Amino acid sequence: MRFGHREICLEHDTGPRHPENPDRIRAIRQGLSKRHGVEYREGDLASRPSIDAVHDPGYVDDVEAFCAAGGGTWDADTVAVEETWEAALASAGLAAWAVDEAIDGADGRETPFSIGRPPGHHAEIDEAMGFCFFNNAAVAVQEAIEQPENGVERAVVFDWDVHHGNGTQDIFYDREDVYYASVHEQGLFPGTGEVLETGGPNARETNLNVPLPGGSGDEEYTAFIDELLDPAMERFDPDLFVVSAGFDAHRHDPISRMRVSTEGYGHLTARVREIADRHDAPLAFVLEGGYGLDALSDSVGMVHEVFDGREPVVPDGEIASKAERVLRDVRDTHDL
Numbered sequence: 001m002r003f004g005h006r007e008i009c010l011e012h013d014t015g016p017r018h019p020e021n022p023d024r025i026r027a028i029r030q031g032l033s034k035r036h037g038v039e040y041r042e043g044d045l046a047s048r049p050s051i052d053a054v055h056d057p058g059y060v061d062d063v064e065a066f067c068a069a070g071g072g073t074w075d076a077d078t079v080a081v082e083e084t085w086e087a088a089l090a091s092a093g094l095a096a097w098a099v100d101e102a103i104d105g106a107d108g109r110e111t112p113f114s115i116g117r118p119p120g121h122h123a124e125i126d127e128a129m130g131f132c133f134f135n136n137a138a139v140a141v142q143e144a145i146e147q148p149e150n151g152v153e154r155a156v157v158f159d160w161d162v163h164h165g166n167g168t169q170d171i172f173y174d175r176e177d178v179y180y181a182s183v184h185e186q187g188l189f190p191g192t193g194e195v196l197e198t199g200g201p202n203a204r205e206t207n208l209n210v211p212l213p214g215g216s217g218d219e220e221y222t223a224f225i226d227e228l229l230d231p232a233m234e235r236f237d238p239d240l241f242v243v244s245a246g247f248d249a250h251r252h253d254p255i256s257r258m259r260v261s262t263e264g265y266g267h268l269t270a271r272v273r274e275i276a277d278r279h280d281a282p283l284a285f286v287l288e289g290g291y292g293l294d295a296l297s298d299s300v301g302m303v304h305e306v307f308d309g310r311e312p313v314v315p316d317g318e319i320a321s322k323a324e325r326v327l328r329d330v331r332d333t334h335d336l
């Protein structure tokens, strides 16, 4: 794969004992250094207009001023230093690079994956939260749609991070041209992501929330893709497919109770690739969370390996009955 990385993303210093820290990116790069066919690109910093296209400009000014004054704690989880401003522009710019690259035809072994930080999916139109300042995936998708020569009229953001991407949902909730699909752990931060949140008045059925019970793993995630995401995409027919790829649903992640395995992320990747290919949709990955350094590094390495020819094992165990009920509820709500 082609990975988007910029050194400035390591300068976003969240202090000691913060789970979202530069060691995450170092661990990923260390893991990738042992694998074949890894390339790096730097991308450009996101432009101010591209950030303003999905965020309130007054809020963006506030983030800039906050960082220029040396940063501090925006909220209990979300902290900044002076370098955070440039890191946030770099992280959004890397996501935009990944989407551009995919639209320009990078696929197969060249499939792009941006590994910027801070992450993005909790950042709302006018608020930073959950370690996120700018919504990287949203900036990238919006920029792709705004350039008519790209031919992107309908985009999907599929968010497999263990948390609900309240920010991405907030930004695109009433947009019929952007489909947001999230599978997340019930009851976890930020507490949003209910099944009945299906889209705004102008965008019915373009928001798919699947709050799975804690303890769900490879089987349940696979069932979600087969029974819900795949048919939803048959209906929506995207011409751009962006994965908000967090790896905090991993069984060895310290902050969730989910049980996805490294091999399981491989299978999810293979299924996502199949769906994107079937719709001729360029496919790009954008890093979100993932806080167990080995689990994160192994999982990103697994995504890379799937594009390098590995055929991951298909999970074939039983689906837990509580998860089955959620899947059925979502299927009925969306008539899938």
Ligand SMILES: [Zn+2]
Residues within 6 Å of the ligand: 161, 162, 163, 246, 248, 288, 289, 290
């Ligand atoms: Zn997360």
